[in-house]
Amino acid sequence: MTKVIETTGKTIEEAIQSGLKELEKTRDQVEVKILEIPTKGFLGFIGTKMAKVRLTVIDRPEEEVKVFLKDLFKGMELEVQMEFELSKDTLNIYLEGPNMGVIIGRRGQTLDAVQYLASLVVNKNRDEYLKVFVDTENYRKKREETLIRLANKMARKVKKIGKTIVLEPMNPYERRIIHSTLQGNPFVQTYSEGEEPYRKIAITVKK
Secondary structure (H helix, E strand, C coil), rough: CCCCCEEEEECCHHHHHHHHHHHHHCCEEEEEEEEEECCCCCCEEEEEECCEEEEECCHHHHHHHHHHHHHHHHHHHCEEEEEEEEECCEEEEEEECCCCHHCCCCCHHHHHHHHHHHHHHHCCCCCCCCCCEEEEEEHHHHHHHHHHHHHHHHHHHHHHHHHCCCCCCCHHHHHHHHHHHCCCCCCCEEEECCHHHCCEEEEEECC
């Protein structure tokens, strides 16, 4: 929800500054609409009209996280180009550079950590939660395809041997892919067990 407030002051500038202070924003982070121009009344005070303005916060979630990520990658001594795309309730961040393997990490763990931190920064002062999606070299799509293949392969194995197979620990996003892939399978069913960050998926014969 876009944050909008109306403030008053003896002058237009005073009203604006009052609003900026209340919103804890700078002038370039808001749109200003003048609602009432101040006028002096009889003898300078009788019937005096205050200035009134409406301040609307401009939603630019990418600005703050861009600075954060820039500092993060600088600390990692990585040269990274960033592209931001705001789509409804999701901020997509695409990374490019010569050493993206470092950012991806083992099974995407570093990339997940970057995404988590970026989400914290983006949602720090927001009223409505904004999902953050960070990707590089199309890793997320490739990982999804790998997990789908794994799910189907393990399902066939469970059906064949008739015993439960427990997969390695996965993050919630990856577990959802496994669950979704096998949701309509007529022979097996899935469930999660354990505690984060070691929560695993078990694939078992459907009863």
